[in-house]
Amino acid sequence: MELAIEVEGLVKSFGRVRALDGLDLSVRTGEVHGFLGPNGAGKSTTIRTLLGLLRADSGRTVLLGGDPWREAVDLHRRLAYVPGDVSLWPGLTGGEVIDLLGRLRGGLDRARRAELLERFELDPRKKARTYSKGNRQKVALVAAFASDAELLILDEPTSGLDPLMEAVFQQCVAEEKERGRTVLLSSHILSEVEALCDRVTIIRRGSTVETGPLSQLRGLARSRVTAELASPPNGLTRMPDLHGVKVDGNRISFEVDRTRLDAALAELIRVGVRDLTCAPPSLEDLFLRHYESAKAER
Amino acid sequence: MNGTWTLTKLVLKRERLVVPLWLLLLVALAAGQVQRYATGIPDMAAFAREMAANRALTAFAGEVHSATLAGMAVWKNADAIYTILGLIMILTVVRHSRGEEESGRAELAGAGVVGRLAPLTAALSVTCGSAVLAGLLTAAAMTAVGADAAGSLAFGAAITAAGLVFAGMGAVAAQLTQTARTAIGVAALGLGVSYVLRFLADGSGVTALKWLSPQGWSHLVRPYGDDNVAVLLLSLAFTAAALALAYRLLVRRDLGHGLIPERSGPAASDRLTSPLSLAWRLQKGLLGGWIAGYAIAGLVLGALATSIEEVARQGAAVEEFFRRYTASPEATMTDAYLWLIVLSLGYVSALYPLLALLRLRNEETSGRAELLLSAPVSRVRWVAGHLLFALAGSILVLAAAGLTMGLAAGAPGKVLAGALVQVPATWVLAGIGVLAFGLLPRAAVAISWAAFLFVNLFGEMLGPILGIDYWIAKYAVPYPNLPMVVSGEPFTATAVLSMTGLAAALTVTGLAAVRRRALI
Ligand SMILES: Nc1ncnc2c1ncn2[C@@H]1O[C@H](COP(=O)(O)OP(=O)(O)OP(=O)(O)O)[C@@H](O)[C@H]1O
Numbered sequence: 007m008e009l010a011i012e013v014e015g016l017v018k019s020f021g022r023v024r025a026l027d028g029l030d031l032s033v034r035t036g037e038v039h040g041f042l043g044p045n046g047a048g049k050s051t052t053i054r055t056l057l058g059l060l061r062a063d064s065g066r067t068v069l070l071g072g073d074p075w076r077e078a079v080d081l082h083r084r085l086a087y088v089p090g091d092v093s094l095w096p097g098l099t100g101g102e103v104i105d106l107l108g109r110l111r112g113g114l115d116r117a118r119r120a121e122l123l124e125r126f127e128l129d130p131r132k133k134a135r136t137y138s139k140g141n142r143q144k145v146a147l148v149a150a151f152a153s154d155a156e157l158l159i160l161d162e163p164t165s166g167l168d169p170l171m172e173a174v175f176q177q178c179v180a181e182e183k184e185r186g187r188t189v190l191l192s193s194h195i196l197s198e199v200e201a202l203c204d205r206v207t208i209i210r211r212g213s214t215v216e217t218g219p220l221s222q223l224r225g226l227a228r229s230r231v232t233a234e235l236a237s238p239p240n241g242l243t244r245m246p247d248l249h250g251v252k253v254d255g256n257r258i259s260f261e262v263d264r265t266r267l268d269a270a271l272a273e274l275i276r277v278g279v280r281d282l283t284c285a286p287p288s289l290e291d292l293f294l295r296h297y298e299s300a301k302a303e304r
Numbered sequence: 305m306n307g308t309w310t311l312t313k314l315v316l317k318r319e320r321l322v323v324p325l326w327l328l329l330l331v332a333l334a335a336g337q338v339q340r341y342a343t344g345i346p347d348m349a350a351f352a353r354e355m356a357a358n359r360a361l362t363a364f365a366g367e368v369h370s371a372t373l374a375g376m377a378v379w380k381n382a383d384a385i386y387t388i389l390g391l392i393m394i395l396t397v398v399r400h401s402r403g404e405e406e407s408g409r410a411e412l413a414g415a416g417v418v419g420r421l422a423p424l425t426a427a428l429s430v431t432c433g434s435a436v437l438a439g440l441l442t443a444a445a446m447t448a449v450g451a452d453a454a455g456s457l458a459f460g461a462a463i464t465a466a467g468l469v470f471a472g473m474g475a476v477a478a479q480l481t482q483t484a485r486t487a488i489g490v491a492a493l494g495l496g497v498s499y500v501l502r503f504l505a506d507g508s509g510v511t512a513l514k515w516l517s518p519q520g521w522s523h524l525v526r527p528y529g530d531d532n533v534a535v536l537l538l539s540l541a542f543t544a545a546a547l548a549l550a551y552r553l554l555v556r557r558d559l560g561h562g563l564i565p566e567r568s569g570p571a572a573s574d575r576l577t578s579p580l581s582l583a584w585r586l587q588k589g590l591l592g593g594w595i596a597g598y599a600i601a602g603l604v605l606g607a608l609a610t611s612i613e614e615v616a617r618q619g620a621a622v623e624e625f626f627r628r629y630t631a632s633p634e635a636t637m638t639d640a641y642l643w644l645i646v647l648s649l650g651y652v653s654a655l656y657p658l659l660a661l662l663r664l665r666n667e668e669t670s671g672r673a674e675l676l677l678s679a680p681v682s683r684v685r686w687v688a689g690h691l692l693f694a695l696a697g698s699i700l701v702l703a704a705a706g707l708t709m710g711l712a713a714g715a716p717g718k719v720l721a722g723a724l725v726q727v728p729a730t731w732v733l734a735g736i737g738v739l740a741f742g743l744l745p746r747a748a749v750a751i752s753w754a755a756f757l758f759v760n761l762f763g764e765m766l767g768p769i770l771g772i773d774y775w776i777a778k779y780a781v782p783y784p785n786l787p788m789v790v791s792g793e794p795f796t797a798t799a800v801l802s803m804t805g806l807a808a809a810l811t812v813t814g815l816a817a818v819r820r821r822a823l824i
């Protein structure tokens with residue numbers, strides 16, 4: 007399996023703040039890789055290191071087979087980047103910025119450019135200073151999608167897009183994947199990650215806490231069980247494997263590791279089950295679990 | 305007006321280092337000059353007579369109104385104080401009003417409990433408050449070094465008035481344009497016009513022209529002469545009108561916008577193909593403004609040369625004047641005047657490359673550099689685009705002034721050569737700008753302005769006050785080392801080549817640092 011991005015034990019400090027603390031990330035060629043983590047976890051810092059804008063203190067970073075700091079210019083011919091907070095030259099129009107970035111990256115596909123402008127409903131004649139945040143993001147997205155870069159690095163690219171445009175964005179990423187491109191997508195939007203990503207990496211406080219295909223991550227997560235019982239579930243609440251237990255009369259709801267599901271259901275059946283839902287673990291549950299423990303540690 | 309006090313405190317906090325520094329500078333320029341003359345000038349009456357007869361110097365400093373110690377000290381430095389204060393007022397007002405709006409921080413404030421007039425009001429209270437403070441402190445310092453109290457108060461009032469006028473001008477400019485940079489440009493143009501009018505008035509002897517210039521109004525107070533503070537009613541009326549206009553414009557326009565509505569532009573571009581073409585788009589306004597400004601200044605100041613009267617080379621002060629600005633016994637007063645003007649244009653031109661290079665820092669902090677450098681563009685290629693404008697632009701700016709001034713003065717070749725001789729010295733400042741951007745990017749703005757002020761004030765003003773001889777200043781500032789090709793010195797390449805070399809070394813070191821550092 008070829009890797010487009012290989013990061014091992016990446017460390018980066020800003021003064022006394024250790025923004026990255028031994029981070030690992032590997033992105034396979036041709037996949038859409040989700041990059042998740044709470045605010046300040048170090049996603050943007052990782053990406054800026056990959057772009058050779060920051061220099062790592064230690065660790066191994068390989069981007070498209072090269073060193074992102076020393077071979078920045080050559081590597082940048084093969085990638086396109088959309089920053090989280092896009093700021094454009096106020097006096098240039100959106101169309102001019104798209105063309106500038108396209109030319110610098112070695113030319114862009116005219117037909118695709120026109121098609122993307124249409125799909126994103128972007129007026130390229132407006133001066134950048136009059137664009138809203140979402141429209142600035144669209145400018146950078148059109149420039150990236152219309153390029154023929156083999157790797158797209160997108161840092162929270164949809165934080166300013168409305169739901170309609172979010173859907174267009176998801177289609178575009180899906181098309182990029184079809185065409186064999188690799189995408190690193192940092193995002194806080196779970197539905198987007200669920201819809202697009204083959205594998206995800208979750209980081210917290212500068213280091214990787216989980217990485218793998220979504221299906222496997224879900225396997226690690228817990229299921230949420232909600233049951234209507236024959237009588238109040240008094241004894242059940244003390245079972246050690248249950249988390250986040252809520253009781254309301256005869257109703258009980260809790261989270262349980264999938265491997266402990268048998269035992270928990272047996273207990274419920276012992277009391278008598280009138281109604282039962284067992285929700286598949288969602289990415290959101292997984293997310294919240296990691297994010298909340300991050301908060302607790304702060 | 306809600307939230308004005310909160311915002312005022314914020315502005316005060318952000319200015320807490322800068323305001324005391326320039327207050328100190330202005331007070332030192334005033335009171336320090338008294339102490340310098342107290343020991344340096346044995347015969348004040350003779351000195352005053354020689355200075356009053358020297359048109360070239362009265363053009364720069366103004367008329368002599370009082371042959372007293374304090375009167376001559378004020379004569380020497382007052383115009384510089386009014387002008388520097390005016391520049392500071394413009395920068396401060398625009399930074400905290402339009403600058404905040406441009407960065408979007410004002411939107412955050414505006415969405416809170418803050419009224420729409422609050423940001424401008426906060427910016428103005430701090431700037432105008434510091435102008436009042438500048439006046440009071442100077443008056444107190446002048447009295448403390450033994451000057452007459454009434455004259456000192458009049459002088460303080462003249463300083464405050466000059467500050468208020470330009471704060472008002474800055475406030476209006478901030479409403480007209482969409483970016484802080486253009487607003488500063490517009491207001492600085494007002495300051496420049498006002499400066500040139502006052503200069504012309506005193507240089508040509510048509511003193512009525514002074515009534516058209518805000519700096520002129522402060523000059524007309526004639527501190528330690530007749531203390532005619534009533535003139536300042538003009539300054540106050542101008543300020544009041546400017547502020548009223550600024551607030552009217554503010555309530556009529558939308559947050560983040562100027563008065564001139566934004567037009568649409570091209571949907572595509574074939575011309576923006578490289579970092580260099582982008583740099584041209586970003587730099588051409590600044591360069592065009594400087595070339596136009598310098599061409600006009602050259603024309604006006606050159607025309608004045610024909611009316612400069614000759615003086616006999618007698619008296620210590622006159623001899624020192626000729627020693628500084630001419631290099632041959634045959635050089636005339638007009639030659640000295642012309643060299644003094646091209647030299648001054650050289651000193652001020654140092655600001656152009658510094659401002660052009662600060663664009664880089666602006667690109668970096670705004671995140672636009674990040675976007676550009678994520679494309680296959682090396683750091684050096686990015687910086688080089690802007691550097692080219694800083695360096696070649698310096699030549700164009702000085703050549704523009706040299707051409708018009710030479711034609712107006714009737715000595716085209718000589719004056720153009722004199723203007724172009726300034727280029728390597730200005731490049732040294734450009735080199736300092738690149739070095740600061742490379743090594744200490746967060747301090748680059750402060751370093752650039754400090755370097756500009758230092759170079760402009762050290763030799764003629766600050767150095768003498770600190771007890772450093774003018775001729776020692778040669779070792780700290782490039783310009784006094786240039787061959788005085790306009791006033792009798794044959795061209796020698798030594799100074800020019802060594803400055804070019806120094807500039808190149810600074811630039812290369814700065815570029816190397818930019819390559820090695822993180823983008824922050
Ligand atoms: N230039 C800088 N100087 C100092 N600290 C920095 C700098 N850039 C980032 N940091 C710190 O590094 C940490 C990681 O920041 P980063 O921007 O990478 O987070 P993030 O995961 O992208 O967060 P978000 O989801 O909010 O975008 C934060 O604590 C941040 O304050």
Ligand SMILES: [Mg+2]
Pocket residue numbers: 049050051090161162
């Ligand atoms: Mg981020």
